[in-house]
Amino acid sequence: MKRIYVLHFNQNNYDKPIVYQLIKNYDLVVNILRAVILPRKESYLVLEIIGDEVLIEQGLTFLKESGVEAESIRKSVKRNEDICTSCGACTAICPTGALYIERPSMKVLFAPENCSACGLCVNVCPPRAMEVNF
Numbered sequence: 027m028k029r030i031y032v033l034h035f036n037q038n039n040y041d042k043p044i045v046y047q048l049i050k051n052y053d054l055v056v057n058i059l060r061a062v063i064l065p066r067k068e069s070y071l072v073l074e075i076i077g078d079e080v081l082i083e084q085g086l087t088f089l090k091e092s093g094v095e096a097e098s099i100r101k102s103v104k105r106n107e108d109i110c111t112s113c114g115a116c117t118a119i120c121p122t123g124a125l126y127i128e129r130p131s132m133k134v135l136f137a138p139e140n141c142s143a144c145g146l147c148v149n150v151c152p153p154r155a156m157e158v159n160f
């Protein structure tokens with residue numbers, strides 16, 4: 027199974043080989059979609075994690091024990107359904123297809139499981155329906 031998380035590191039663990047251990051000890055495939063590393067400050071990675079469901083859960087427990095907060099992408103990137111007008115502007119810029127036009131209804135749908143948290147949709151959205159919060 028595949029899941030995307032935002033991993034928050036702090037000044038005590040940002041320089042530890044935690045992602046390496048996640049790969050090695052839990053047999054997970056990880057794909058770094060976005061990274062902001064600020065020495066001695068809070069840093070974060072947007073990580074796509076692929077592997078066995080049980081091992082992913084064990085890996086998440088390991089992250090927690092290591093002081094790394096792992097937040098589901100669904101909590102970090104949201105769309106305000108009340109103000110989205112399905113104008114389609116975001117679908118042209120979304121690099122992963124997480125925002126896409128459903129046919130034949132022509133409604134714009136959001137699939138957070140495909141989102142890389144790049145943030146490109148935020149500024150192109152006329153009513154500011156997209157929120158990316160880390």
Ligand code: SF4
Binds near residue numbers: 103124125140141145
């Ligand atoms: S942040 Fe927006 S543009 Fe970027 S992948 Fe997610 S939905 Fe697409």
Ligand code: SF4
Binds near residue numbers: 113153154
């Ligand atoms: S740009 Fe904003 S209003 Fe337009 S479809 Fe995308 S999320 Fe909805």
